[in-house]
Amino acid sequence: MKPIIEYSDFRQFMLDYYEDRKHRSAFSWREFSKIAGFSSSSYMKVVCEGKSKLSRIGVERTGSAMGLVGFEMEYFRAMVEFGQAPTEEKKKAAYERMLSIAKVHKVRVMEGDLFEFYDSWQNPVVRELAPLMPGATPGEIAKQCYPDISAAEVQQSLNFLTKAGLLKKSGNNAFVLAETSIKGTPDATRLALRGMHRMMSKLATPAIDLPVNERNFSGVTMGLSRESYNKIETVLDECRQKIISIAAEDKNIEQVYRLNLQLFPLTKNVKECENENA
Structure with missing residues (x-):
């Protein structure tokens, strides 16, 4: 079984723990629940299926039942909060704690690159722009971006993109796109993309002032049923x-x-x- 810090989904971690124990001995959901101190014999199974949540006390009991101590228990607490947080702000805070714990112990969390890539609009832009300008300095790349960014910010993006394998160096200040893609669990991906959508929506506002032959803006306000919404979503x-x-x-x-x-x-x-109101 993988170390806990290689997980971002606490339910998947619990399920893998159960399967590992079951493979090595006669372990059951009933025993798992009993060791964790839950009266329901299927409670751990229900949690792993996403049909129930872990309370604060439940988190401590479950972690103890799996033998978690020290930083592993701390990571498990943060991972549960990430999985159950009601708001995006709390989810992000919990995930940042997970990354911090992993960094201290020199372990790379599976979706760490995913969050860093979407943490700034500059990363996807620099990734596409740098290969078009072989030999260009970070300052020269920065001057080609409509939103003002510095050479230092471009260099920071280049360092991350090459480290993450999203760009490859092909010479002095020359880069080519790599085939590597960043993937994560659905929950982590949705959270990371929400931040990117917000940033890109803000960048769209000043773009309205660009020449009409360089941008295309259109829109329509309409009444819809759920059925029509689903059809339009498919077309989009x-x-x-x-x-x-x-x-x-x-x-x-x-x-x-x-x-x-x-x-x-x-x-x-x-x-x-x-x-x-009826």
Whole structure:
């Protein structure tokens, strides 16, 4: 079984612990729950299936049942909070504690690169721009970005991207795109992407002032049913995939663009409100 610090999903860690014990002995969900001090014989199974949560006391009991002590117990507490936090702010704080614990013990958390990549809009932009400017200094790359950034910020992105394997050096100040992709658990990926979407949405506002031949803005306000929403969501996803294919086939790239596809409610659900008031 992998060390706990290589996990970001506490339920997966508990499940792997159970499977490992079961493989080595006659271990059952009933015994697991009993050792953790829960009266329900299937409580640990229900938690692992995501049908129930661990309370603060439950976290301590479960960690003790799995023999966690010291930094491992501290990491488990943070991992449970990450998995159960009700807000994005609390989730991010818990994840940062996980990364901090891992760093102290010189272990790389599976999704650490995922969070760092999406922590700044500069990383995806520099990743696309640097290969287009072989031999360019960080300062020269910075001057090509519409939002003002410094040479030091570009250098920081380049250092991270090469360390993470997302860019490869091909000479002095020359880079090529690597095939490496950053993947994580769905929960971690959603949290990381929310921050990126916020940053990119803010960058869209000043872009309205660019020449009309360099940007495309359009929008429509409409009433929808859930069925129509789902159909439009499918069309948008198909459109996004087609656009990605067009970009992938381009052999004469000149600029780095960002495409935001946004469909969001401007009102509450009227029918749900009517049912609540009935």
